[in-house]
Amino acid sequence: MEDREIVELYWQRREEALGESRKKYGGLCFSVALSVLGSREDAEEAASDALLRAWNSIPPQKPEYLDAYLAKLSRRAAVDLLRRSLAGKRWSGEAALALEELEECVPSGASGPEERLEASELAALIARFLRAQPETVRKVFLRRYWYVESVSAIAEAFGWSESKVKSILFRTRKGLRRFLETEGYL
Amino acid sequence: MSAESIFEALGELEEDMVREAALPPRHAVRPRRLLLIAAAALLTALLAAAGYASPAARRFFTATGDEITVLSEGDRALRSGGEAVCVIRDGRILFLCDGTEKDITEECGPSRYFAWERTYEDGTRHLIAVGGTPERMGYFYVYLFPDGSGAFDLPCFYDYRGAAWVEKAVRDLGLEDLGISDCPDHGDLKVPTAAELIEHGYPVNSRGETYGPGGRYTEWLGQPDLELAMGKNGAEGYIRYAELEEASGAGRVHSPEEALAWNEYVRQRGPVEIPVYKEDGETVVDWFVISPGRAAEG
Numbered sequence A: 001m002e003d004r005e006i007v008e009l010y011w012q013r014r015e016e017a018l019g020e021s022r023k024k025y026g027g028l029c030f031s032v033a034l035s036v037l038g039s040r041e042d043a044e045e046a047a048s049d050a051l052l053r054a055w056n057s058i059p060p061q062k063p064e065y066l067d068a069y070l071a072k073l074s075r076r077a078a079v080d081l082l083r084r085s086l087a088g089k090r091w092s093g094e095a096a097l098a099l100e101e102l103e104e105c106v107p108s109g110a111s112g113p114e115e116r117l118e119a120s121e122l123a124a125l126i127a128r129f130l131r132a133q134p135e136t137v138r139k140v141f142l143r144r145y146w147y148v149e150s151v152s153a154i155a156e157a158f159g160w161s162e163s164k165v166k167s168i169l170f171r172t173r174k175g176l177r178r179f180l181e182t183e184g185y186l
Numbered sequence B: 001m002s003a004e005s006i007f008e009a010l011g012e013l014e015e016d017m018v019r020e021a022a023l024p025p026r027h028a029v030r031p032r033r034l035l036l037i038a039a040a041a042l043l044t045a046l047l048a049a050a051g052y053a054s055p056a057a058r059r060f061f062t063a064t065g066d067e068i069t070v071l072s073e074g075d076r077a078l079r080s081g082g083e084a085v086c087v088i089r090d091g092r093i094l095f096l097c098d099g100t101e102k103d104i105t106e107e108c109g110p111s112r113y114f115a116w117e118r119t120y121e122d123g124t125r126h127l128i129a130v131g132g133t134p135e136r137m138g139y140f141y142v143y144l145f146p147d148g149s150g151a152f153d154l155p156c157f158y159d160y161r162g163a164a165w166v167e168k169a170v171r172d173l174g175l176e177d178l179g180i181s182d183c184p185d186h187g188d189l190k191v192p193t194a195a196e197l198i199e200h201g202y203p204v205n206s207r208g209e210t211y212g213p214g215g216r217y218t219e220w221l222g223q224p225d226l227e228l229a230m231g232k233n234g235a236e237g238y239i240r241y242a243e244l245e246e247a248s249g250a251g252r253v254h255s256p257e258e259a260l261a262w263n264e265y266v267r268q269r270g271p272v273e274i275p276v277y278k279e280d281g282e283t284v285v286d287w288f289v290i291s292p293g294r295a296a297e298g
Helices: A003-011 A016-037 A040-057 A066-084 A093-105 A119-131 A135-145 A151-158 A162-182 B003-010 B015-022 B041-049 B155-160 B164-172 B194-200 B217-221 B241-248 B256-269
Strands: B034-038 B058-061 B067-070 B076-080 B086-089 B092-095 B113-119 B125-132 B137-144 B150-153 B226-230 B236-240 B272-277 B284-290
Touching: A003 A016, A003 A066, A016 A040, A016 A066, A016 A093, A040 A066, A066 B015, A093 A135, A093 A162, A093 B003, A119 A135, A119 A162, A119 B003, A119 B015, A135 A151, A135 A162, A135 B003, A135 B015, A151 A162, B086 B137, B113 B164, B125 B164, B137 B164, B226 B241, B226 B272, B226 B284, B236 B241, B236 B284, B241 B272, B241 B284
Parallel strands: B034 B076, B034 B150
Antiparallel strands: B058 B067, B067 B076, B086 B092, B113 B125, B125 B137, B137 B150, B226 B236, B236 B272, B272 B284
């Protein structure tokens, strides 16, 4: 079924929307959640939560790219699961490594509550930075820190050495930090 | 702001950007092995003197007489020899290959380049593209092997990254797959430009150490105390030449026999690492691996 047809099912409040979404993008939602959570059981919970969020948000949303929309919901659900878990789940595996790398993007001194930004504000800033980067750099950065792919997987996908991927990530992180500092987050 | 908040904020990016990242890279169909080339002249000379070459390594000579040892994928190509590809003299860009000095100034510019190519008996194709102005000249040197893999000389490119002539040359010469244009800038590392080097020589840090790219500039300015290099984790910085010499045995080898003995010692010792510093010569940003090569594994 085409994405626009699935979105139409949501708009018509027909529950087949969920089944069609699961059939077409269930794997994507699961893999995005798994990369963040590292646990199949938790990833399944997050993927299901993502479909529920889709049901609750469409309408009024009318996503142009349903795959990316569901992937976003799945990622968000995974992060929320980490936050609210009573068992004190922590970042692990590739996500923990990615998070550690992202520490380099935090501007110096930007750790107080007064520097707290809404996620959407920070996302807009990061988007502005990323859109100014070459497409390849943007893709590598997002594959690492959005999709939480390993460096070796990214290297294989692009046909590069791991050192090249690491080098691109290293400099982009530095560039993002400089950008955030320039925007006033010192 | 924290790393977690940045990670979460990434989740709010627009869907078109998220989707674009998941699409297959355009040039990923036939992977090419990209080998970085770093100047480690002394070590290479020792390896060459000792006849040290792993079955996986390739050794060949460039158009300027440099001997290049290209180690296995993921390792660096080492270059010995000090012949420059080109030189700036009296405000003119002179190309030095082919045993002559050719004035290529008019063929170069911000969006123009001079190209030189030669195919050697073993099928290796050497390409050199020089562009820019005498004040901001840069070049890149590409080695294309018969098996389809490639290597490029990175330091030469740093002087003019992102320039229009580079984009044009990469397109015209069909080198898009090598990713030359993707070479990152220096970030917050201080690296003197070609114009600054020509005008002022190597800069000096607070420890009194000179620092700079080395490579072809050693012909004009001598060896800097701290030479531009890339560490094992991809971070760029400077290695202290004295530490490289110490680790590679410079001054200890005075004959082929001593070179062989040193070579055997190095092989048994295994890889050593020396620090990669910021331009201050104190802040460590990465580690540079001096490897004995793969012969021991063979």
